[in-house]
Amino acid sequence: SFELTQPPSVSMSPGQTARITCSGDALPKQYAYWYQQKPGQAPVLVIYKDSERPSGIPERISGSTSGTTVTLTISGVQAEDEADYYCQSSDNSGTYNFGGGTKLTVL
Amino acid sequence: DVQLVESGGGLVQPGGSLRLSCAASGFTFSGFWMSWVRQAPGKGLEWVANIKQDGSDKYYVDSVKGRFTISRDNVQSSLYLQMNSLRVEDTAVYYCARLHGGGWAHWGQGTLVTVSS
Numbered sequence: 256s257f258e259l260t261q262p263p264s265v266s267m268s269p270g271q272t273a274r275i276t277c278s279g280d281a282l283p284k285q286y287a288y289w290y291q292q293k294p295g296q297a298p299v300l301v302i303y304k305d306s307e308r309p310s311g312i313p314e315r316i317s318g319s320t321s322g323t324t325v326t327l328t329i330s331g332v333q334a335e336d337e338a339d340y341y342c343q344s345s346d347n348s349g350t351y352n353f354g355g356g357t358k359l360t361v362l
Numbered sequence: 363d364v365q366l367v368e369s370g371g372g373l374v375q376p377g378g379s380l381r382l383s384c385a386a387s388g389f390t391f392s393g394f395w396m397s398w399v400r401q402a403p404g405k406g407l408e409w410v411a412n413i414k415q416d417g418s419d420k421y422y423v424d425s426v427k428g429r430f431t432i433s434r435d436n437v438q439s440s441l442y443l444q445m446n447s448l449r450v451e452d453t454a455v456y457y458c459a460r461l462h463g464g465g466w467a468h469w470g471q472g473t474l475v476t477v478s479s
Contacts, residue, residue, distance in 0.1 A: 300466060345464045
């Protein structure tokens with residue numbers, strides 16, 4: 256299997272830019288996906304294939320990749336962005352994996 | 363609209379069995395890989411299993427291999443997870459999700475499985 260590593264927490268004031276990283280050796284070869292999860296709710300896909308945004312996701316949420324690290328960027332953080340964020344990828348053996356999750360706190 | 367509705371969760375003793383179901387609607391069920399993903403209380407997401415459109419290929423996380431079986435009924439548009447030899451560490455909310463590309467854009471609301479004596 257493969258591992259994806261995220262920081263446990265990130266704190267930002269409203270209006271700032273939050274960057275959440277996800278690192279893993281598989282990432283240069285496989286796409287990464289990002290999910291937002293609020294308490295008591297199912298996850299919501301916010302970025303797919305490293306940097307594509309599903310319909311309905313605001314433009315201030317973006318994804319990027321560089322080597323073994325992918326980054327979720329939330330510009331102009333708002334109170335509604337407070338949530339847990341998970342990166343996810345797969346390998347060629349049919350195995351899927353999530354990062355440990357990052358709790359974004361809006362101060 | 364895509365809808366995924368899980369059922370079958372509940373309280374079960376260690377060593378027991380449970381069968382989860384997921385009723386799908388709003389899309390051509392037979393055209394998609396389907397998955398189960400779980401989340402233990404207060405913990406992160408964990409992929410559990412995938413099944414190919416026709417059921418011919420199945421993949422599992424190592425921790426459930428030999429104990430869990432994913433299956434589907436394309437006529438009924440339903441996904442299943444048979445869970446045997448359940449352990450305390452299998453306690454989690456189990457989500458049914460539709461796989462597209464390498465990720466999941468559609469999720470059910472989840473069903474809670476509690477393994478406890």
